[in-house]
Amino acid sequence: MITRSQKWRNDYLLNPYLSHLYSAELEDRAKDVLNLISVLDSAGRLSVLTGKNMNVEMWVKWTHILAEMEKRYGPYPNGFTNGFVKGANIVSPTFPSAPLGRDAIAKVSAQPGWLYKFSKKKYVQDMYSSGIFRVAPASFYNDPSLNVAVRDDELVFKGAVFTKLKPVIKTGKVTADYGRVEYSVSARTNYYVCCFASNFTNREFVDFEADACLVIKEPRLFTDRLIKAGCNLLPGFEGFARAVKYLDPVLCDPSKIDVNFAKHFKYAYQNEYRAIWAPRESIADLPVEFLTIGPLNDIAEVVEL
Incomplete structure (x- = not known):
């Protein structure tokens, strides 16, 4: 068999x-x-x-x-x-010590659909007590100084596919009816993004250099508040929130890629859910901004290492 x-x-x-x-x-x-x-x-x-x-x-x-x-x-x-x-960006073993955050996250009895924000304690406490969130332009993440889990070109999705082409006759010769085609799909504009995890594994605390996590137990209420605050702060921008799609650049259809919510499949372990605010008119340069949505003690809790 x-x-x-x-x-x-x-x-x-x-x-x-x-x-x-x-x-x-x-x-x-x-x-x-x-x-x-x-x-x-x-x-x-x-x-x-x-x-x-x-x-x-x-x-x-x-x-x-x-x-x-x-x-x-x-x-x-x-x-x-x-x-x-x-x-390879393979997760590093911690044995005989338990993975960082295993026991901390286990205490909250995670449920399907919850969101998680991994960061430093001082920032997570600001998120929880005051609802302060930093939103960075997508271009910010294409920075070689960032660690491999964070660094990515959020404005472009590139790949190469093998395709069969219609033969074209030129000067008596027929071109090959197959070949490598490289593609690049670009966002129409820079935009703001705020990222979360929709699941957790035993590697996020290390990958994101975090020592605390905001556990969001009412994701719909939270994203409604976040999107509304962003639209109020950023006139001329439209807000959206949904899960990231992880694409195989060899197998996907370039004509169907939404760059704002698409990432290479190598990042799939991050289970990213993101909120974005895109300007109606194309803008290249955007400053970092901070949103304030109010205390989150009614819909979230904090876990620390």
Whole structure:
């Protein structure tokens, strides 16, 4: 009987959608997938999810990467740079110590749909007691000084796809009917963004260099207040809030990408939910702003390390 991994490999060979990627791009893709497969267990050990919680999508991607590399260079690890895994953004084990925040978050008995804001204690206390939130322009996050969990170009989504093209006859020659097509989808304007997590794992406190978390138990009431405060502070801007969609730049349809709410799948472990305020007219440069929505003791609580 054929195994799942054999089926995934056979499926890929029937549709080798990674064949246009350069070897370095395949290696980067492998690191992104390893980052999402790897998790910390409750004891702080590096592990993977199994059974019904298994991240099947990422295991399929991993199998497809190996199949493409094998086509080019032979069995694993042929084709990969020696030690390439060291460059992956894999969560660091804490064993024998428990993951940071495990016990703190467990105390709140989290429910589906809650939102979480990880930050420093002084900022989280300001959020809780006064409802003060910093909103930064999307361009702020494209800064090399930011850590890898935060840094991203929020104004552009890029990728490369393999596509079949209609042959075009020029000077007696027929062009190839296939090829690599690189694309770049840009936001029409800079905009303000305020980000939250819609779930938590055993890595957020470290990834976001946080020692506290605002746990928002009434997300609809909260986002209504937040969006309204932003629209009052920012005349000429429209506010929206929803979950981020994590896209595979090799497999998605560029014509359907909403850059304001789209991110590369390598960030999927963050489970981001965001509020944005976009100007009706295009603006390139925006200053950091602070919104005040009032005390949140009725809909939230604070947990600290």
